[in-house]
Amino acid sequence: MRLLEYQAKELFKEYDIRIPDSIASKDIESGRKDAEKIGYPFVIKAQVPVGGRGKAGGIQKCHNEDEFELKYPQVLNMTIKGEKTRAILLEKMSEYEKEIYLSLFLNRSKRCYTIISSAEGGVEIESVKNQTIREVGLGEVTKKVAEEVAKEIGLKENSIPHFVDILQKLSKLTVEKEAELTEINPLVILKDGSMMALDGKMMTDDNSNFRHKELAKYQEKTELEKKAEESGFSLVELDGNVAVIGNGAGLVMSTLDMLTDNGGKAACFLDVGGTATTESVYEALTLISKMKNVKAVLVNLYGGIVKTSIVASAFLKAYDDKIIVLPVFARLMGAESEKSKEMLKDSETKLSPSIEEAINNVVMEVNK
Amino acid sequence: MTDIFELLKGKGSEKQPVIVQGITGKFGTRHTKLMMEYGTNIVAGVTPGKGGQKFDNSVPIYETVKEAIDATGAKISIMFVPAKFFLGAAKDALEAGIKLLIAIPEHVPVQDAMKTIELAKQKGAIMIGPNTPGVMIPDLIKIGIMPASPFKFGNVAVLSKSGTLLYEISNNLSTSGFGQCITLGIGGDPINGTRLIDAFDMVKDYPNLDGIVVVGEIGGDAEEVFAQKIIDENFKKPIVAYVAGRKAPKEKRMGHAGAIVMGNYGSAESKIAMFSKANIPVAKRPVEVPILLAGKMEKK
Numbered sequence: 275m276r277l278l279e280y281q282a283k284e285l286f287k288e289y290d291i292r293i294p295d296s297i298a299s300k301d302i303e304s305g306r307k308d309a310e311k312i313g314y315p316f317v318i319k320a321q322v323p324v325g326g327r328g329k330a331g332g333i334q335k336c337h338n339e340d341e342f343e344l345k346y347p348q349v350l351n352m353t354i355k356g357e358k359t360r361a362i363l364l365e366k367m368s369e370y371e372k373e374i375y376l377s378l379f380l381n382r383s384k385r386c387y388t389i390i391s392s393a394e395g396g397v398e399i400e401s402v403k404n405q406t407i408r409e410v411g412l413g414e415v416t417k418k419v420a421e422e423v424a425k426e427i428g429l430k431e432n433s434i435p436h437f438v439d440i441l442q443k444l445s446k447l448t449v450e451k452e453a454e455l456t457e458i459n460p461l462v463i464l465k466d467g468s469m470m471a472l473d474g475k476m477m478t479d480d481n482s483n484f485r486h487k488e489l490a491k492y493q494e495k496t497e498l499e500k501k502a503e504e505s506g507f508s509l510v511e512l513d514g515n516v517a518v519i520g521n522g523a524g525l526v527m528s529t530l531d532m533l534t535d536n537g538g539k540a541a542c543f544l545d546v547g548g549t550a551t552t553e554s555v556y557e558a559l560t561l562i563s564k565m566k567n568v569k570a571v572l573v574n575l576y577g578g579i580v581k582t583s584i585v586a587s588a589f590l591k592a593y594d595d596k597i598i599v600l601p602v603f604a605r606l607m608g609a610e611s612e613k614s615k616e617m618l619k620d621s622e623t624k625l626s627p628s629i630e631e632a633i634n635n636v637v638m639e640v641n642k
Numbered sequence: 643m644t645d646i647f648e649l650l651k652g653k654g655s656e657k658q659p660v661i662v663q664g665i666t667g668k669f670g671t672r673h674t675k676l677m678m679e680y681g682t683n684i685v686a687g688v689t690p691g692k693g694g695q696k697f698d699n700s701v702p703i704y705e706t707v708k709e710a711i712d713a714t715g716a717k718i719s720i721m722f723v724p725a726k727f728f729l730g731a732a733k734d735a736l737e738a739g740i741k742l743l744i745a746i747p748e749h750v751p752v753q754d755a756m757k758t759i760e761l762a763k764q765k766g767a768i769m770i771g772p773n774t775p776g777v778m779i780p781d782l783i784k785i786g787i788m789p790a791s792p793f794k795f796g797n798v799a800v801l802s803k804s805g806t807l808l809y810e811i812s813n814n815l816s817t818s819g820f821g822q823c824i825t826l827g828i829g830g831d832p833i834n835g836t837r838l839i840d841a842f843d844m845v846k847d848y849p850n851l852d853g854i855v856v857v858g859e860i861g862g863d864a865e866e867v868f869a870q871k872i873i874d875e876n877f878k879k880p881i882v883a884y885v886a887g888r889k890a891p892k893e894k895r896m897g898h899a900g901a902i903v904m905g906n907y908g909s910a911e912s913k914i915a916m917f918s919k920a921n922i923p924v925a926k927r928p929v930e931v932p933i934l935l936a937g938k939m940e941k942k
Contacts, residue, residue: 276893324893325905356891379907382832382862382900383839385756400906412756452753454832455904479832481899482751484726508897523830523897524804524859527886532927534889543890545897548748548787548805549669576806578775578789608809609789630927 275478278321280363281492282456282474289447291440291458292470296365305346308364314338320349321361323494325398325475330354335367356513360494368470373460374427375399376437378415378445380454386411387448389419389441393427395460415445432467440469451489452482498561505557507547514539515640517562517600520574521546521585529574529629538637541568550580555588556597563597569640571602574629577609586614593621603636605629646768646844647824649718649742650783657683659716660785661707661740663723663731665689665697670722673746673787674701677720680784686710688719688734708738717741720776720785725749728772732758736765744785745771745835749899755833762835769835773898774827775805786827796821798935799845801838802857803828803864803900807886810928811857818932823848828864830898838864839871846877853880853935856922858913860887861900865913869920880938883917884925885910 277285280298287293297308298321309316320332327333332354334345352359373395381388389408390399399405406426410419420438429437440461448456455477462472478489495503502509508523516533518540520526526545533540542565546555562568575582586606592598602623606614615625626632652658660677664670665687674697678684686704687697693705704710707719719740723731728750735743736758743762750772762769770777776786780793788805792813798820802808805827812825826841828834836844838856845851858865865885872881888910890896892903903909917924923934 379904380752380832383837383864383867385759385833385837398905412753412760452751454752477904479752479899480895481725481749481831482753485751508895510891510894510896512891520806522804522806523901524802524807524857524886525810527804527859527890527896527901528807528810528884528928530890531886531888535926540889543896547897576810578806578809579787607813608791628929630929 275480275483275489275493276323277476277478277492278323278360278494279319279474280321280361282476283471285447285451285476286471286474289443291443292468293474294366294368294470294472296363298361298363300361302346302350305362305364306342309342312364312366315367317365317367318345318349319363319365320352320354320359321363322354322357322359324355324357327354332359368462368472370462370464370470372463373472374463375402375459376441376444376461377455377457377459378448381409384409387445389415389423391423391427393429399459414449415442417442430467433463433469436467436469440471451476451486452479453477454479498565501557501561502544505554506549507554507558508545509561510543511565512540512542514541515567515569516636517541517544517565517568517571518574519544519546519558519562519571521550521576521580525574525576529572532629533572533633533636536633536637538633538640541565546580546585548579550584552584552587552591555585556591559588559592559597568600570636571598571600572632572636573602573604574632575605576607577611581609582606582614583610583617586617589618589623590621601639603632603639605632646742646777647779647848650777650779657681658718658783659683659685659714661686661688661710661714661716661719663688663707663719663721663735665701665703665722666692667722671697673722677784680790682783682785685714685716706738707735707740711738711740718744718785720744720746722746725751729754729757732769733761736761736767741767743767743769743835744776745769745774746776746787748773750831752831752833755831755835759833759835770826771829771835773831774829775808777824777826779824780822788825792816793825794821795823797823797850797852798855799823799848799851800825800855800857801828801841801845802826803830803859803898804857804886807857807884807928811855811884811931814929815855815932815935818936820932820935823851830859830900832862832900834864838868842868842871851879853882853939855931855935856881856883858883858885859898859901860885860890860896860910861898861902861908863907863912866916869916869922872920872922880935881922882925882931882934882938883922884928884931885913
């Protein structure tokens with residue numbers, strides 16, 4: 275799960291990592307009360323699960339009530355890289371000497387946690403040249419390693435103990451919450467050498483959610499995504515008009531790539547998963563029928579674990595119940611595909627022998 | 643390094659014995675039958691609480707992997723246990739002496755997978771997965787959940803993060819005359835017991851190897867590290883790659899726990915650029931894989 279800044283900061287606070295005074299809200303009435311508590315001037319920060327909000331205007335300085343009344347709704351109604359603002363964080367402005375970068379991430383090739391730190395912070399880490407990278411195994415970061423990193427990035431003597439303290443706490447948080455990434459960017463150095471987390475980003479392992487009930491309140495899923503999860507398939511909503519369904523994450527991604535290459539735009543990515551049943555696929559079609567902007571459905575199945583006939587039955591039932599009224603283009607291969615083709619041959623579904631042909635047809639249909 | 647071919651083939655005419663953990667579950671039952679139909683020598687099942695019973699009136703079921711090994715001498719186990727119980731079941735297998743663990747379950751927490759890998763290293767064992775479709779030598783042995791029809795025996799190794807794309811691309815290869823000497827599912831999780839580079843080490847010295855097909859996808863840097871290894875080792879046999887997820891949005895998990903781009907980490911662009919650097923052509927569509935492979939083989 276991708277935590278929003280204010281959620282990551284709540285955890286920072288719990289782990290005694292210093293953050294500026296800040297309060298999150300989801301409507302302007304609560305925001306006004308928060309503004310009084312925080313006191314002007316402060317910053318209005320859009321809470322979105324995607325990077326690059328600063329450039330997009332999602333962070334605004336606010337000096338008085340007039341500015342607040344103007345800017346709060348602006349930022350709240352903003353969409354950044356396709357993501358609507360989920361909440362607003364009002365945060366006290368801080369005076370500091372320097373911005374640095376610190377993160378811990380799961381290094382997938384090395385199969386361990388890795389520290390990345392740099393004396394240059396506040397910009398995207400990809401553009402930072404002087405990175406110190408240190409692999410640290412599966413456990414928490416030791417004091418010795420933290421001190422070495424602090425020295426390597428060139429911190430002044432009076433900042434080193436503060437950095438070591440924050441890195442060790444961040445590491446404890448990362449391991450205990452089973453995060454794949456925790457990032458403080460920027461981590462700022464104040465006049466007295468102490469440090470504070472000005473931003474926070476965390477990505478936790480969804481597969482460990484079952485033993486982290488305390489994080490459940492941070493789950494930011496749309497109604498459709500929740501329904502999809504309950505039915506055991508994965509759904510990612512996108513902004514095009516062709517609903518893409520298939521079995522297996524790789525196959526569905528591949529279908530999405532080819533559709534986009536041919537000028538189509540996907541409305542969603544829907545993997546029915548390895549345990550699909552007629553009922554769950556019917557549920558998937560019901561979800562798609564509720565999505566706005568969908569003009570056609572593209573189906574790509576390679577029957578293996580999931581027999582294609584299971585999916586064909588779901589389509590027939592959905593036609594009977596008038597769940598699908600949209601044109602459907604499908605390519606069926608693998609387990610029981612001949613049987614499925616026979617089942618669907620009198621239906622509205624247009625079957626193609628190859629995915630390329632199905633894609634051409636769906637693109638023509640939506641552009642007609 | 644353990645020779646995967648030797649482990650899968652066994653010695654002499656005796657087929658290598660295989661244990662199934664979670665043999666009585668719905669999924670385990672179905673795939674055990676399919677593996678037996680394929681000719682895999684399933685000798686025992688393990689389901690705590692059901693020891694003493696028989697699966698399909700023929701395969702004895704034991705309480706623990708140790709009992710199953712004591713009775714059968716098997717070194718290979720395939721797991722169909724729920725993700726929550728994965729770590730316990732994997733420990734049971736590795737501590738009892740299993741040398742090849744095929745971890746089918748999806749949704750295994752990353753930390754549990756990492757702990758299992760640590761233990762496997764200590765015990766000199768290999769884990770394939772989690773979230774893998776398994777491993778097979780076509781026409782000989784299938785330890786996994788892949789359908790039988792896409793695969794034909796031959797001399798190409800197929801290494802894939804995705805299950806269905808492994809079937810799709812192997813089928814394209816088979817119908818184009820490229821049979822497979824081994825097909826191995828790396829798995830779609832962030833952490834893999836057998837990484838792409840480990841799988842490469844397992845197959846690179848196979849005597850009749852004609853080429854390797856890598857089916858990658860967005861997320862992590864397995865493809866980049868693999869391409870670097872090809873450069874470093876100056877490996878000359880034909881390799882063709884495919885990368886799924888070129889058009890996927892950033893910072894979204896695309897079905898697989900591991901299929902996510904964070905910043906530039908895990909992006910398709912980064913993978914394709916590294917493959918190009920290693921002189922490995924990347925197919926834009928699954929059907930292009932055999933065409934590119936044929937091209938590579940001609941040039942050789």
